[in-house]
Amino acid sequence: MRLVSLNRAAVEAGLAPGLGLADARAIVPELAIHHHDPVADAELLDRLADRCTRYTPMVAVEPPDGIMLDITGSTHLAGGEGPLVQAVQGHFADWRITVRLAPGSSAEAAHALARFGHGEAGGEQATIRALPVAALALDPESELALRRAGLKTVGDVLDRPRKVIAARFGPASVYRLERLVGVSAKPIVPRSPAPRRRFRRRFAEPIASHDYAIGIVRELLAEANLRLVEEDLGGRAFEARFFRVDGLVRHLRVETGLPTRDEAAIARLFDERLDSLADPLDPGFGFDSVELEVLQVQSLKPSQEDIEGEARSDSPLAGMLDILATRLGRNRLLRFGPNDSYIPENGQIPSVALDTPEACIWPRPQVGEPPARPLHLFDPPQRITVISEVPDGAPRRFRWRRKLHDVVRQEGPERIAAEWWKGSDDPLGRDRLTRDYYRIEDSDGRRYWVFRHGLHAREVASPEWYLHGLFA
Amino acid sequence: MSDSAQTLSALRGRLAEGMAGGCESGHGFFVSGHGPLDACLKGGFQRGQLHEVFAGDAEDNGSASGFAAMLGLCAMQPGKSMLWLRTLAAVRRGGRFNPAGFAELGGDPSTLLMAIAQDETALLRCAADALRCDGFGVVVIECRGSPAILDLTASRRLTLAADHSGVTAVMLRLDAREQPSTASTRWLVRSAPASPLEAGAPGYPTLDLTLLRQRAGPAGREWKVEWDRDAKSFRPPSQVRHGIERSRRTAPLPGAVVPVPAIGQAMARARARLIA
Numbered sequence: 001m002r003l004v005s006l007n008r009a010a011v012e013a014g015l016a017p018g019l020g021l022a023d024a025r026a027i028v029p030e031l032a033i034h035h036h037d038p039v040a041d042a043e044l045l046d047r048l049a050d051r052c053t054r055y056t057p058m059v060a061v062e063p064p065d066g067i068m069l070d071i072t073g074s075t076h077l078a079g080g081e082g083p084l085v086q087a088v089q090g091h092f093a094d095w096r097i098t099v100r101l102a103p104g105s106s107a108e109a110a111h112a113l114a115r116f117g118h119g120e121a122g123g124e125q126a127t128i129r130a131l132p133v134a135a136l137a138l139d140p141e142s143e144l145a146l147r148r149a150g151l152k153t154v155g156d157v158l159d160r161p162r163k164v165i166a167a168r169f170g171p172a173s174v175y176r177l178e179r180l181v182g183v184s185a186k187p188i189v190p191r192s193p194a195p196r197r198r199f200r201r202r203f204a205e206p207i208a209s210h211d212y213a214i215g216i217v218r219e220l221l222a223e224a225n226l227r228l229v230e231e232d233l234g235g236r237a238f239e240a241r242f243f244r245v246d247g248l249v250r251h252l253r254v255e256t257g258l259p260t261r262d263e264a265a266i267a268r269l270f271d272e273r274l275d276s277l278a279d280p281l282d283p284g285f286g287f288d289s290v291e292l293e294v295l296q297v298q299s300l301k302p303s304q305e306d307i308e309g310e311a312r313s314d315s316p317l318a319g320m321l322d323i324l325a326t327r328l329g330r331n332r333l334l335r336f337g338p339n340d341s342y343i344p345e346n347g348q349i350p351s352v353a354l355d356t357p358e359a360c361i362w363p364r365p366q367v368g369e370p371p372a373r374p375l376h377l378f379d380p381p382q383r384i385t386v387i388s389e390v391p392d393g394a395p396r397r398f399r400w401r402r403k404l405h406d407v408v409r410q411e412g413p414e415r416i417a418a419e420w421w422k423g424s425d426d427p428l429g430r431d432r433l434t435r436d437y438y439r440i441e442d443s444d445g446r447r448y449w450v451f452r453h454g455l456h457a458r459e460v461a462s463p464e465w466y467l468h469g470l471f472a
Numbered sequence: 473m474s475d476s477a478q479t480l481s482a483l484r485g486r487l488a489e490g491m492a493g494g495c496e497s498g499h500g501f502f503v504s505g506h507g508p509l510d511a512c513l514k515g516g517f518q519r520g521q522l523h524e525v526f527a528g529d530a531e532d533n534g535s536a537s538g539f540a541a542m543l544g545l546c547a548m549q550p551g552k553s554m555l556w557l558r559t560l561a562a563v564r565r566g567g568r569f570n571p572a573g574f575a576e577l578g579g580d581p582s583t584l585l586m587a588i589a590q591d592e593t594a595l596l597r598c599a600a601d602a603l604r605c606d607g608f609g610v611v612v613i614e615c616r617g618s619p620a621i622l623d624l625t626a627s628r629r630l631t632l633a634a635d636h637s638g639v640t641a642v643m644l645r646l647d648a649r650e651q652p653s654t655a656s657t658r659w660l661v662r663s664a665p666a667s668p669l670e671a672g673a674p675g676y677p678t679l680d681l682t683l684l685r686q687r688a689g690p691a692g693r694e695w696k697v698e699w700d701r702d703a704k705s706f707r708p709p710s711q712v713r714h715g716i717e718r719s720r721r722t723a724p725l726p727g728a729v730v731p732v733p734a735i736g737q738a739m740a741r742a743r744a745r746l747i748a
Binding site: 316317318319320321323324327328332333334335336337338344345347348350353359360361362363364365367368370371372373374375376377378379403408409411439440441444445446469471472 | 530531532533534535537538539541542553563566567568569570571572573574575576577578580581582583584585586587588589590594597598601602605606607608663664665666668669671672673674675676677678679699701702
């Protein structure tokens with residue numbers, strides 16, 4: 001294991017990136033380490049870049065640890081370049097993130113100053129001239145060649161004729177040099193966050209009427225739909241936000257299974273959502289603004305009207321499912337897919353019906369056989385006491401819910417072993433007990449599905465019996 | 473006076489029309505496949521109506537929910553979905569729904585949607601709304617106990633919604649007592665001994681059905697029916713399966729035959745069928 005990056009204290013203690021962990025521990029025994037997680041770092045950098053959009057919309061990320069802000073034309077918002085730098089510094093200090101900030105006349109200049117500068121002594125040009133040649137960010141060979149030639153600083157290179165530099169160190173060095181001093185410039189590539197479809201209505205006076213606020217949501221829906229039509233998109237998730245005067249914000253969120261631009265349908269979903277709220281939407285002293293955001297969109301081409309002039313509607317089912325899912329909660333409306341497992345309770349994958357519009361194919365049962373699986377499975381299986389002729393034989397009599405049942409007919413066992421290819425930490429994996437399932441019928445004509453949990457004498461001394469389901 | 477009498481008679485006439493319209497819903501019938509039963513229902517179960525299924529005993533819950541599923545399968549139309557509505561309490565008490573078991577009764581689990589409501593109020597509201605949507609073929613409403621909210625009004629609401637769209641509603645009442653309702657038919661389901669298969673294995677789903685109530689028709693009849701998964705219909709239970717007769721007729725297997733223990737019964741049955 002090697003060190004990837006260090007904080008200031010570690011550098012002062014004499015450590016350097018690339019050093020082996022054992023060596024580093026030998027130098028600083030009390031070294032605190034964290035595992036290198038480049039993905040998390042990148043996510044953090046993205047989040048920080050998002051925060052920086054408060055200063056300018058033009059924000060670019062320079063992996064692994066840089067953020068470039070194009071502040072052209074936006075410094076006056078903070079009151080000048082100096083106050084802006086202070087504001088950024090203060091903002092990141094609140095988050096306990098150490099930053100090195102440097103404004104520059106070009107992106108490369110700012111990059112070089114932030115990484116290699118030690119505070120500006122004179123003008124920007126003078127500082128750049130004093131930077132080491134590493135600030136040119138050339139490939140290591142060219143950089144070494146520059147230093148071998150006795151050119152230690154950017155100023156040394158600048159003083160030489162460009163032609164000579166290009167001939168000896170490659171044209172890239174000249175490009176970099178000219179960008180660094182601002183002779184030529186390349187615009188930064190700002191992050192382009194997905195455009196947010198937000199529609200907001202601010203009120204001159206706070207409104208205290210609940211119904212009026214809902215009416216505004218409908219108006220905003222109409223606005224949103226105009227935009228969605230232009231973009232050939234349909235909304236899948238909508239959120240209405242109600243900003244109260246006292247700072248409280250209420251969120252209402254609805255989702256649809258298919259992309260839609262149907263105002264009436266979405267408004268109905270919002271009504272459903274309102275009805276199912278545990279505590280109603282309380283205006284308090286009034287809402288001062290209402291906002292609607294289309295959170296998720298999907299392509300939705302305008303559909304052609306059919307010959308009778310009526311717009312074709314999708315199956316009426318989709319709208320109904322949206323309503324049910326909004327009312328019950330999206331996880332309460334399920335569709336089932338088959339799972340490749342022999343363990344009965346694991347043979348299905350319930351999935352949220354909104355997310356799985358297409359049906360999957362279930363295996364057909366064998367023709368002519370009676371049902372081998374019951375319609376409902378007890379969860380967990382219910383414990384029964386069983387009397388059988390031999391310990392590993394079929395049940396003869398069993399007691400369930402304090403009632404004795406005589407077994408008249410039985411079929412089995414259907415032996416279902418644990419999934420030994422899964423690890424022993426899996427609840428169905430290795431080291432779990434084998435089950436012997438029996439289909440039995442008692443003297444009253446009721447059919448049950450029972451199993452013996454574990455093989456007698458091989459897995460357990462005296463296996464337990466469980467009732468797993470009732471057959472029709 | 474005569475005016476009011478006229479108005480009254482006109483009102484009576486309209487009510488009678490309304491009742492007749494309610495009874496003879498214009499959505500047609502679906503048949504159970506069991507001749508005498510369909511004859512007693514004057515042609516079969518009515519689509520777009522409410523049918524109630526009661527379990528005879530707590531231990532008949534499996535049979536009653538099975539019957540509800542079977543009835544749903546009889547009523548299913550191609551291209552439509554079945555919605556099964558339950559409450560959270562039902563999941564806790566009656567167990568998890570097993571799609572494989574639904575497939576074993578002849579259904580296609582991919583056309584089934586399961587909705588779980590937090591309480592009976594939400595259950596009935598969802599049922600009434602779902603019944604208005606003709607994207608569903610059948611809505612099964614699993615309702616445990618006898619909630620006070622499930623009164624005549626609620627049941628009338630369901631009937632109206634079903635009649636409006638032609639969706640058949642099957643109300644599954646487990647651990648419940650009879651309450652007045654506007655159901656088209658009301659059934660009491662008990663499990664019955666099935667005619668055994670080869671090697672004494674339990675047979676096909678066999679139920680004792682009692683027609684507790686039929687709107688505008690005689691009630692109180694009882695039938696014993698057997699579910700035929702492959703034809704998705706009911707049939708009268710046959711006393712002896714043909715398979716047994718045939719396996720009896722076949723000559724004993726040549727060579728040394730190991731006595732078949734209980735383990736191999738399903739296999740033995742398959743073999744008997746192959747030989748037959």
